[in-house]
Amino acid sequence: VNRVAVAAKPQATDPLIRRLSALASLSPEIIERLTRLEARPQTHPPGFYLQHEAEAACAARVLLSGWACRQHYLSDGRRQIFAFIVPGDTIGIGAAARRTARTDIVALTPISVLDGRDVEQAVTLPQHPALRDAIENAARLDDIFLFNQITRIGRQTAYERMAHLLLELQFRLKTVGLADETSMPLPLTQDVLADALGLSTVHVNRTLKQFRREELLEIKSGKVRFFDVEALRLVSDFQPPKLG
Amino acid sequence: VNRVAVAAKPQATDPLIRRLSALASLSPEIIERLTRLEARPQTHPPGFYLQHEAEAACAARVLLSGWACRQHYLSDGRRQIFAFIVPGDTIGIGAAARRTARTDIVALTPISVLDGRDVEQAVTLPQHPALRDAIENAARLDDIFLFNQITRIGRQTAYERMAHLLLELQFRLKTVGLADETSMPLPLTQDVLADALGLSTVHVNRTLKQFRREELLEIKSGKVRFFDVEALRLVSDFQPPKLG
DNA sequence: CGGGGGTTTGACGAACGTCAATCGGGGTGG
DNA sequence: CCACCCCGATTGACGTTCGTCAAACCCCCG
Numbered sequence: 001v002n003r004v005a006v007a008a009k010p011q012a013t014d015p016l017i018r019r020l021s022a023l024a025s026l027s028p029e030i031i032e033r034l035t036r037l038e039a040r041p042q043t044h045p046p047g048f049y050l051q052h053e054a055e056a057a058c059a060a061r062v063l064l065s066g067w068a069c070r071q072h073y074l075s076d077g078r079r080q081i082f083a084f085i086v087p088g089d090t091i092g093i094g095a096a097a098r099r100t101a102r103t104d105i106v107a108l109t110p111i112s113v114l115d116g117r118d119v120e121q122a123v124t125l126p127q128h129p130a131l132r133d134a135i136e137n138a139a140r141l142d143d144i145f146l147f148n149q150i151t152r153i154g155r156q157t158a159y160e161r162m163a164h165l166l167l168e169l170q171f172r173l174k175t176v177g178l179a180d181e182t183s184m185p186l187p188l189t190q191d192v193l194a195d196a197l198g199l200s201t202v203h204v205n206r207t208l209k210q211f212r213r214e215e216l217l218e219i220k221s222g223k224v225r226f227f228d229v230e231a232l233r234l235v236s237d238f239q240p241p242k243l244g
Numbered sequence: 245v246n247r248v249a250v251a252a253k254p255q256a257t258d259p260l261i262r263r264l265s266a267l268a269s270l271s272p273e274i275i276e277r278l279t280r281l282e283a284r285p286q287t288h289p290p291g292f293y294l295q296h297e298a299e300a301a302c303a304a305r306v307l308l309s310g311w312a313c314r315q316h317y318l319s320d321g322r323r324q325i326f327a328f329i330v331p332g333d334t335i336g337i338g339a340a341a342r343r344t345a346r347t348d349i350v351a352l353t354p355i356s357v358l359d360g361r362d363v364e365q366a367v368t369l370p371q372h373p374a375l376r377d378a379i380e381n382a383a384r385l386d387d388i389f390l391f392n393q394i395t396r397i398g399r400q401t402a403y404e405r406m407a408h409l410l411l412e413l414q415f416r417l418k419t420v421g422l423a424d425e426t427s428m429p430l431p432l433t434q435d436v437l438a439d440a441l442g443l444s445t446v447h448v449n450r451t452l453k454q455f456r457r458e459e460l461l462e463i464k465s466g467k468v469r470f471f472d473v474e475a476l477r478l479v480s481d482f483q484p485p486k487l488g
Numbered sequence: 489c490g491g492g493g494g495t496t497t498g499a500c501g502a503a504c505g506t507c508a509a510t511c512g513g514g515g516t517g518g
Numbered sequence: 519c520c521a522c523c524c525c526g527a528t529t530g531a532c533g534t535t536c537g538t539c540a541a542a543c544c545c546c547c548g
Contacts, residue, residue, distance in 0.1 A: 074395065074400070074481050143346070147326055147347060150326050150390075151318065151324040153397045155323070155324045157504095158503075189525090189526065190526075190528095198399060200504070200506075202504090202506080202507095202528085202529090203504055206504090206529090237318050402536070433495090445495090446496085449495065450496090
């Protein structure tokens with residue numbers, strides 16, 4: 001496990017630093033600067049809208065804890081979730097800033113977010129090329145996840161979709177130190193999974209039951225336990241995203 | 245019909261200029277510059293790969309005529325099309341440049357493409373802010389279309405999906421003067437439509453048959469004739485994308 | 489006048505959705 | 519500490535949408 005020994009007091013910005021470090025080799029100065037960002041994160045309850053699709057893009061933010069998502073409601077109430085936002089993810093920073101407007105962004109759990117304007121501004125400074133690269137690579141990764149989402153929903157079965165999504169989330173959470181090879185948190189209701197995967201709640205439940213029966217994975221009390229990642233990889237055709 | 249009277253000789257870059265003009269108010273100098281870009285467009289046959297997802301992003305390009313798409317093959321041969329690329333669209337220019345790597349880009353018809361490096365370079369020049377805006381807005385639109393695609397595939401029926409996609413394409417083609425309220429070109433086989441909409445070819449055929457029977461639209465010899473756009477809008481929940 | 493790729497159709501089956509009831513577990517108030 | 523409660527998970531029965539297979543058809547082109 002790639003667990004970095006942090007100072008005595010756990011830093012709230014740890015997920016952000018982990019993620020950006022994984023995307024580009026940050027200089028100690030930037031890391032120091034990011035660490036000190038820990039200025040009064042705001043907390044919001046589940047269901048809180050960080051951004052409405054009808055309104056202008058919201059201010060830049062960093063998600064420090066909890067989960068959120070981008071989503072859209074059809075006029076008859078059907079919902080489609082486009083992407084999940086997990087700790088360490090940036091919202092509206094860098095090239096992604098203007099692109100990602102025009103979707104709802106909603107908290108799925110209690111969340112804490114940091115004002116991202118400091119990060120946003122630091123990105124533009126010429127003395128931090130690595131930070132710019134990291135943010136740029138983050139945008140690329142987001143794109144890959146979006147394309148993955150389309151392929152899942154368009155061309156994979158419910159069983160394959162579920163495996164693929166869970167492996168993708170495991171990959172993302174491993175980056176920020178929240179998951180390992182055998183387990184990860186998943187604070188989502190089956191409703192939410194259904195709206196992300198283009199399925200009904202009932203069918204999500206049945207799909208998970210099958211994974212349980214086959215002893216490939218298990219979801220219990222907000223945690224996924226992976227019993228056979230390799231088998232999941234095979235059935236889902238998942239491959240870890242590559243940059244460059 | 246918003247048909248601009250062009251000079252005696254039709255300009256090959258007309259679709260590009262129309263599209264960018266619709267995205268930002270270009271100065272006459274830029275338009276003049278873009279018009280003169282008409283340097284030996286390259287032509288490619290259907291099936292030609294402009295970019296392989298396994299390789300680095302290809303050089304910047306502008307599609308002048310014909311259709312292409314971004315797509316991905318699963319390891320067992322299933323194909324998902326992410327987005328269509330139509331005349332006037334830019335490939336790998338501006339903020340979209342680094343984002344859109346990692347997908348196959350394939351010609352669906354005979355196409356002609358322009359080297360886009362001149363445009364790409366002009367975008368960065370400070371004396372052309374409108375051009376930068378236009379390219380930026382183009383990226384935003386592409387994002388909206390990507391989100392539309394996810395919603396279609398994830399939460400709409402085959403019937404709704406088809407109507408929604410066709411209206412979206414009509415919207416895009418109207419921008420470049422290739423479509424009007426009652427018809428547009430659609431040089432796609434039902435196979436391709438199926439891979440874009442996450443359906444089987446047979447079901448695409450049946451869906452189109454239903455539209456024909458209901459006298460909402462008709463596809464014949466590469467052209468869509470719209471008989472009742474308003475009805476299509478209602479069933480598909482399509483709304484023209486808004487920037488800002 | 490044949491091909492040949494794309495379209496159309498029918499018969500059948502599988503995957504997934506809907507409806508409705510039941511279960512379970514974690515939080516809350518007494 | 520315990521009973522209650524409520525939201526989410528689970529299950530069964532049934533219906534619909536959509537996929538698959540295979541054949542026939544059509545149109546364009548050589």
